[in-house]
Amino acid sequence: MDFRAALTPEHILFMLDGFRVTLLVAASAIVLSFLFGTVIAVLRYARVPILAPVLGAVVEALRNLPLLLIIIFTRFALPDIGIRLDVIASAIVALTVFEMAMISEIIRGGLLSVDKGQIEAARSTGLTAFQTLRYIVLPQALVxxxxxxxxxxxxxxxxxxLAVAIALPELLHNSKIIYNANPSRYVVPVLLFAGFLYFITNFSLSQLALTLERRLRIEH
Structure with a gap:
């Protein structure tokens, strides 16, 4: 191991550039998967004819496919049917498609967890189905x-x-380029630094979620 040689300013900047791509792809996929997942969850929760069972089948199919398969399919198979995406767009689309299925199930589960008695009481007071969803179901389900x-x-x-499989220049991809130059001396320092970046980001997200959850519980 040689931390000084492995983690030079140039190497660190190269890894941080890869981490920027990681955050860009992740943030884009998070926003898109949450939007699409919410729409799917609401349509299934409302039991919209035809759409609900079709969307249910799509969600189940996606949840039971390996994410790596979806990533490779998006990058290398879609061009065969005329859809050509660059490597970053391919990663965002693949992650969005996979994650929207997961998120939709989480949201639908949250909606279904609200006591039906409250829903019936809200409807009996004259609230519409949309008003009941907005003012009664969603605030409780959100927490x-x-x-x-x-x-x-x-x-x-x-x-x-996983998008390293399609050569996305993200953190792990750039880390691999660095430690391949001298595996015996660089691999441990480089991977430890990459792991540190992942840990700091994910730990911050989890703490933010705890703070938000406590605040919402107090408000409701």
Missing amino acids: RMIPPTVSQFISLLKDTS
Whole structure:
């Protein structure tokens, strides 16, 4: 091991550039998967005819596929049907498609966890289905959804490393380039630094989630 030679300013900047790509891909996929996942969850929760069972089948199919398969398919198979994406867009699309299925189940579970008696009481007072969802169901479900949702987002951030299979220039990809120059001396320092970056980011997310959950519990 040689920490000084492995973690030179140039190497650190190269790894941080890869981490920037990691954060870009993860943040994009988080926003998109949450939006699409919410729509899917609400449509299934509302039992919209035709759409609900179709979306349910799609969600189950995606949840039972390896993420790596989806990443490789998006990058190398989609061009065969005329859809060409660069490596970053491919990673974002693949992660979004996979994670929206996971997030939709978390959100739907949160919605279903609200006591039906409260829903019936709200409807009996004259609230519409949409008003009941907005004012009664969602505020309670949101508090219950925070821990599993954040856990899924943390998993998503770590799963960006799978995109090394399509040469996405993310943190692990750039780390590998550095330690391959001298595996016997560089691999441990470089991987420890990469692990430190992942840990700091994911730990901060988990602490933010705990703070938000406590605040919402107090408000509701």
